[in-house]
Amino acid sequence: MQTTLSHEFAPRSLWQRWRWLIWVAIIIAIYTWAITGLHFTGLQESAKTVSESIGKGLVHPDWAYVYNGSGEDxxxxxxxxxxxxxxxxxxxxxxxxPFAFWAARTLHERWHLRSGSGKVMLTLIRTFPEIVLAIMFIKAVGPGSYAGVLAISIHSIGMLGKLFSESLENMDRGAEEAITSAGGNRTQIFALATIPTIMPEFISYTLYRFEIAVRSASILGMVGAGGIGTPMIFAIQTRNWPRVGIILLGIIVMVLLIDTLSEQLRKKLI
Incomplete structure (x- = not known):
């Protein structure tokens, strides 16, 4: 009883008493440093006119561009x-x-050299943003949809590989242990326990990644990687704001539909 009371009423250290104040001071210092690094140069004289033009174009989109049979609508x-x-x-x-199995840690791995090298590889793949990959592939294979597909594929490997490997590390091993105790071999364990356990989560992550890829594909066209981004950058450069308005509206509708369908599918899987 005395030990419990002495532990409860033991004097707190300086860090325990003033920890919250130290963290507040650090956060304030970071925000102050970030704000002072911004140099506001003011607004241009044409800012009001340009803003009004953009607003009118977005409110009155170019509906004729929805479909005109040209293949570029x-x-x-x-x-x-x-x-x-x-x-x-x-x-x-x-x-x-295969990258996920390479990077996933197992209970039998002693020094995590295999999984560590796999995680490093996936990190290196994710390092390059999609727009940088798109510019690189445009130089390699030329502008168009092919460069966009390559950029999204390479970047998605790093993202999905990381998510898949974490699913493998955290999966329920009950089914595998049951088949092992019944005398099953590695092939049977993999086919009857591992795959059925991880497949719903793999599909769910793939659907989530597809949602992100739709947004990315809309932007990659601005650098020449195909898709809706190409006419949007041309419309912005020529100040064709009604065209920009209808393109943005189309992107919003497309993203909302994909998100809704993907969410419904994930609910059925999980």
Missing amino acids: LSSLTLQTLAIAFLGTIVSAFISV
């Missing part, structure tokens, strides 16, 4: 954007599986 390029995102995600999902 909003409907055609939206489908192309979805195709880039879908193909890039599917390719990366298959390639990410």
Whole structure:
């Protein structure tokens, strides 16, 4: 009883008493440093006129651009954007599986050299942003959808490989132990226990990655990687704000539909 009371009423250290104040001071110092590094140069004289033009264009979009049969309209390029995102995600999902097994830690691995090297590889792959990869692939294979698919595929390998490996590390081993105790071999364990356990989570992560890829594919076109981003950057450069408005509206509708469908599918899987 005396030991418990002495532990409860023991004097706290200086760090325990003033820890919250130290953290507040650190956060304030970081925000102050960040804000003082910004140099506000003011607004240009044409800012009001440009803002009004942008607002009018967004409120009155160019509905004729939705479909005109040219193959370069909003409907055609939206489908192309979805195709880039879908193909890039599917390719990366298959390639990410061996990377995931490479990077996942197991109970029998002593020094984690194998999984450590796999995690480093996935980190290196994720280091390059998609837009940088798109610019590099445009130089290698030329502008167009192919460069966009390659950029999304490579970047998605790093993301999905990391998520898949974490799923393997945290999966329920009960089914594997049951088949092992029944005398099953490694092939049977993998086919009857490992795959059925991790497959729903793998598909869920792939759907989530597809949602992100749709947004990325909409932007990659601005550097020439195909999709809806190409006409959007041209419309911005020429100040065709009604065209920008209808393109943004199309992107919003596309993203909302993909998010809704993907969410419904993930609910059924998990």
